[in-house]
Amino acid sequence: PVCLANRxxxxxxxxxxxxxxxxxxxxxxxxxxxxxxxxxxxxxxxxEPNICVFDLLxxxxxxxxxxxxxxxxxxxxxxxxxxxxxxxxxxxxKDFEIGVCDGLVATGIRTRKYNSFTGSLDAIGGLxxxxxxxxxxxxxxxxxxxxxxxxSDFEVGGVLPFGTAxxxxxxxxxxxxxxxxxxxxxxxxxxxxxxxxxxxxxxxxISADVSNYGSMFNNGAVDIxxxxxxxxxxxxxxKGLGKRGAIIxxxxxxxxxxxxxxxxxxxxGSGQKLRAFVAxxxxxxxxxxxxxxxxxxxxxxxxxxxxxKVEYTTxxxxxxxxxxxxxVYDGCALRLLKKVRCSIDGKASECSLPEGYTVxxxxxxxxx
Numbered sequence: 516p517v518c519l520a521n522r523x524x525x526x527x528x529x530x531x532x533x534x535x536x537x538x539x540x541x542x543x544x545x546x547x548x549x550x551x552x553x554x555x556x557x558x559x560x561x562x563e564p565n566i567c568v569f570d571l572l573x574x575x576x577x578x579x580x581x582x583x584x585x586x587x588x589x590x591x592x593x594x595x596x597x598x599x600x601x602x603x604x605x606x607x608x609k610d611f612e613i614g615v616c617d618g619l620v621a622t623g624i625r626t627r628k629y630n631s632f633t634g635s636l637d638a639i640g641g642l643x644x645x646x647x648x649x650x651x652x653x654x655x656x657x658x659x660x661x662x663x664x665x666x667s668d669f670e671v672g673g674v675l676p677f678g679t680a681x682x683x684x685x686x687x688x689x690x691x692x693x694x695x696x697x698x699x700x701x702x703x704x705x706x707x708x709x710x711x712x713x714x715x716x717x718x719x720x721i722s723a724d725v726s727n728y729g730s731m732f733n734n735g736a737v738d739i740x741x742x743x744x745x746x747x748x749x750x751x752x753x754k755g756l757g758k759r760g761a762i763i764x765x766x767x768x769x770x771x772x773x774x775x776x777x778x779x780x781x782x783x784g785s786g787q788k789l790r791a792f793v794a795x796x797x798x799x800x801x802x803x804x805x806x807x808x809x810x811x812x813x814x815x816x817x818x819x820x821x822x823x824k825v826e827y828t829t830x831x832x833x834x835x836x837x838x839x840x841x842x843v844y845d846g847c848a849l850r851l852l853k854k855v856r857c858s859i860d861g862k863a864s865e866c867s868l869p870e871g872y873t874v875x876x877x878x879x880x881x882x883x
Contacts, residue, residue, distance in 0.1 A: 656794025
């Protein structure tokens with residue numbers, strides 16, 4: 516009724532009040548729409564993408580829990596996703612391959628085909644201790660590495676530590692390279708580097724998969740496996756060790772989990788945002804891995820002699836160079852790993868040696 520009054524003063528007041536209400540309403544709508552846009556995943560289609568997450572322990576496992584944390588953080592910052600758990604890595608990888616999933620979280624060995632740079636972080640002897648792991652994996656969040664994080668329609672969304680890989684033997688008398696000759700060793704069927712290394716020491720590679728290599732060790736189908744320490748309890752590897760077996764206390768490799776995104780399903784910048792957050796959370800993820808190492812009984816470990824350590828270290832360096840020449844490992848990634856190792860131990864003999872592998876000119880890592 517007031518708005519219909521003929522008095523000019525009251526009409527002006529009414530008009531101003533209406534404009535204020537319209538302005539407030541417009542602002543509320545903008546905030547609401549912005550929230551909606553942030554709360555959902557930033558994808559090309561506008562729908563939240565799903566990411567296949569391999570975790571042997573299922574929905575209660577550590578990798579799936581991390582994936583849920585990352586998804587929650589992503590929804591707050593425009594790169595959210597829906598994690599879908601898989602307990603079989605090959606099935607998860609296949610679903611990603613055929614487009615059922617827009618992303619994949621799996622071991623670095625499995626994801627190497629999508630990115631040769633980060634896929635080489637699991638290189639044998641590449642990261643000899645957790646200090647090296649922290650330094651290398653935190654660098655994955657740097658924008659300076661953007662050029663090597665994208666290959667074809669795939670982009671790395673982060674690299675997670677999954678623990679140190681050690682040699683598990685059913686007989687602790689197998690405590691040197693020479694004594695491994697002729698023994699049966701489980702080799703992941705999708706990892707060429709394992710088969711090559713096993714043959715190099717004169718052992719017999721037996722094809723296996725993440726889902727069965729633990730049971731193969733426990734029931735005596737193989738004499739040796741290389742496994743991350745985190746697998747000790749879930750896969751009941753202590754059964755395979757029995758009273759005579761042991762875990763050789765020399766890191767063979769650092770196992771990683773990697774997040775691979777199909778770029779065409781995400782808005783530009785999503786990969787870098789996710790990598791930066793994963794790198795930021797690295798100390799927490801690494802502490803969880805260290806805790807698992809400490810839970811393995813002291814009696815299960817077998818220390819190597821210094822002479823054997825030198826022999827193993829030399830063999831692993833030669834293997835990295837050989838495998839890079841065959842296209843298994845990426846030269847740029849090997850350069851990064853060497854810089855990390857030498858920044859921690861500058862007196863190591865390799866620090867004064869030439870790289871020995873080809874590094875592309877486009878590599879963003881400068882030579883030592």
